[in-house]
Amino acid sequence: RPILPFHGAHQTAVLGDPLPEATIVSFDLLVSNKAELTGLLRTLTEHVRALIGGGVPTPAGIAGTDGSGILGPSAPRHALEAILAFGPGVFTEKFGLADAKPRRLRPMDTFPNDQLDPAWCGGDLLLTLQGYERDVVTNALRDVCRATRGGMQIRWKQDGFTSSPKPAGHPRNLLGFKDGIAGPDTGNAAQVGELVWAGAGEPSWAAGGTYYVMRRIRMLVEFWDRVSTSEQERMFGRRKDSGAPLTGGGEESLPNYSNDPNGNAIPLDSHIRVANPRTPETANSQFLRRGYSYDAGVDAVGNLDMGLMFGGFNADLDRQFVAVQKRLVDEPLVDYITPVGGSYFFAPPGVRDTTDFYGSALL
Numbered sequence: 001r002p003i004l005p006f007h008g009a010h011q012t013a014v015l016g017d018p019l020p021e022a023t024i025v026s027f028d029l030l031v032s033n034k035a036e037l038t039g040l041l042r043t044l045t046e047h048v049r050a051l052i053g054g055g056v057p058t059p060a061g062i063a064g065t066d067g068s069g070i071l072g073p074s075a076p077r078h079a080l081e082a083i084l085a086f087g088p089g090v091f092t093e094k095f096g097l098a099d100a101k102p103r104r105l106r107p108m109d110t111f112p113n114d115q116l117d118p119a120w121c122g123g124d125l126l127l128t129l130q131g132y133e134r135d136v137v138t139n140a141l142r143d144v145c146r147a148t149r150g151g152m153q154i155r156w157k158q159d160g161f162t163s164s165p166k167p168a169g170h171p172r173n174l175l176g177f178k179d180g181i182a183g184p185d186t187g188n189a190a191q192v193g194e195l196v197w198a199g200a201g202e203p204s205w206a207a208g209g210t211y212y213v214m215r216r217i218r219m220l221v222e223f224w225d226r227v228s229t230s231e232q233e234r235m236f237g238r239r240k241d242s243g244a245p246l247t248g249g250g251e252e253s254l255p256n257y258s259n260d261p262n263g264n265a266i267p268l269d270s271h272i273r274v275a276n277p278r279t280p281e282t283a284n285s286q287f288l289r290r291g292y293s294y295d296a297g298v299d300a301v302g303n304l305d306m307g308l309m310f311g312g313f314n315a316d317l318d319r320q321f322v323a324v325q326k327r328l329v330d331e332p333l334v335d336y337i338t339p340v341g342g343s344y345f346f347a348p349p350g351v352r353d354t355t356d357f358y359g360s361a362l363l
């Protein structure tokens, strides 16, 4: 798909499908007052804008560097998109922003079956960079880090990727199932307005932003790979080959729960049926899922360390992600997945034009 423009009323990449190569980076702020925070966000905006718009980003005041990074001197327009989001640490007295906090923003809840490693949790800023080529994403991260050195510091970083359609349709996750099929229709303004963009009840600056949940969920793939396909399918409620619901049809067909009240086709405790029972009461708990697979090598005892950087965009964190996550506690899939990190963030509205910057309405 074509790369989305940087400027807009919303951060444009939120509604775009995940691209093949991504980096998800959480930073701790080192700035100590509102003026420094504003300066940092202006610098960050200038660099992301230049990286997405093409051309050579300004050299960040370092004598002797030309700003060309690792992509060579001409730096033509490279396919890149970015999403910036604020953690709860932005909304403190230090910055005079304690009263401006989005009402649901807080450190991430710990859910039953989570095994959270503090090294993979938290952060004041989350930057998601995505593109078609690994070196373009890496160059963007290095450019941003160089320009903001002293103002923020990496807390954790995970590279991610999505698969190409195999053989068609949505990309597959590392459990081998097509992922990202059901969810709000991003072309439907009313649905996106209700399920993605925050507004009602929030501080006025936050209108048009979105709660961005990021969870690092490890998959116990050695165990998963020994489970029969039919049992795997019953855990999800969809076919592994086509992605179709087990009540029939194709990948895009809706699961038919009214014809399957006892769960003979799609078990009552399957992932999709619990996550979205498709009742009138649960309709407004759906949110936009945007995940990336990750491969982090091998753990200390020789097991593959891989999983899903589970991302979700919500108009209301508690009504949506938290409600769905609570329903999913103790689903059969928990034997094969373990959340090990993550955080809640709030992605501010978009950067409108060349004079604007991330968070301008807040500051």
Ligand code: HEM
Pocket (backbone or CB within 6 Å): 173, 175, 177, 178, 179, 180, 181, 182, 183, 217, 218, 219, 236, 238, 271, 272, 273, 275, 276, 286, 287, 289, 307, 308, 310, 321, 324, 325, 326, 328, 337
């Ligand atoms: C659907 C995988 C974690 C919420 C699905 C589907 C798959 C899947 C294969 C069916 C295809 C689709 O509609 O996209 C996974 C894996 C996970 C995971 C492998 C962890 C490693 C989560 C979490 C949540 C969640 C943490 C929310 C708290 C949903 C929802 C749907 C879904 C809402 C759509 C159900 C529907 O509308 O029919 N997931 N998921 N998933 N998942 Fe997950």
